[in-house]
Amino acid sequence: MWIIKYNMIKELIKKLRGEKPQKAYRSGWTGQNASMTSSGGGVVWTAPPYVSTTPSQEKKEDVRIEKLPIEVYKEIFTTVPSIDCTSLDKKISLVEKRIRVLHEVGADGYISNEKEALGFLKARKNYLKCKELFQWETTTDELIEKLLKTYKLASVGLNEYQRNIPAEAIDELEKYNNAYEKVRDDQIILKLIIDDKKDKEGGSSKERRKDPILLASSPFGAWWYVLGAWDKEVEIVDDLIYHKK
DSSP states (O other): OOOOOHHHHHHHHHHHHOOOOOOEEEEEEEEEOOOOOOOBBBBOOOOOOOOOOOOOOTTSSSSSBOOOOOHHHGGGGGGOOOOTTTHHHHHHHHHHHHHHHHHHHHHHGHHHHHHHHHHHHHHTTHHHHHHOOOOOOOOOOHOOOOOOOOSSSSEEEGGGGOOOOHHHHHHHHHHHHHHHHOSSSSSSEEEEEEOOOOOTTTBBOGGSSSSSSSEEOOSSOOEEEEEEEEETOOOOOOOOOOOOO
């Protein structure tokens, strides 16, 4: 999976202002102060992508339904996962002890999950005072995989996207980065869901990189925040959509 560090995000955000692609942006933010702007910006990343691992179907007919990501992205929305903030110091101490023991017995191969859990627990110590900063819709790997199996879509790293990114999406990414920094000091994982078009030889078509859904890893648990989606077919959207009641 392609990982983008904080300093890289900030450097990229500075370069994303200026160009004006004609795209409409739908945010995944659900807060009461949601709003829409109409400026523009663009970027190109060229680095090895993260691609969802699915069984090879080179000789099988693709019977998935053809849809653009923005047409179905609300199907991955789920309720905000439970964030247990009780006895965090005790839980952190126990996990740290498990990591030490695993290292001492040479079982470092099992430590990655423990370290991931430790990061979630430490971030939760800041959750209650920062929870209003994380009002985007949420999704899970299971819902993402279900979407990819149902529709002709693919999951890739942000670096795989070869088209302009609207300023609204960059603003949302900057907002998320600023919120993330208040609860954790490690790296954000970003990925896109894009259309999965094939060329005549069965390879990935250049036309597949459009109308994506932008996802960012949660600092509090093993799920994703849906930062938004954009559509090249429409220039202006009056308001954000998919607000929670």
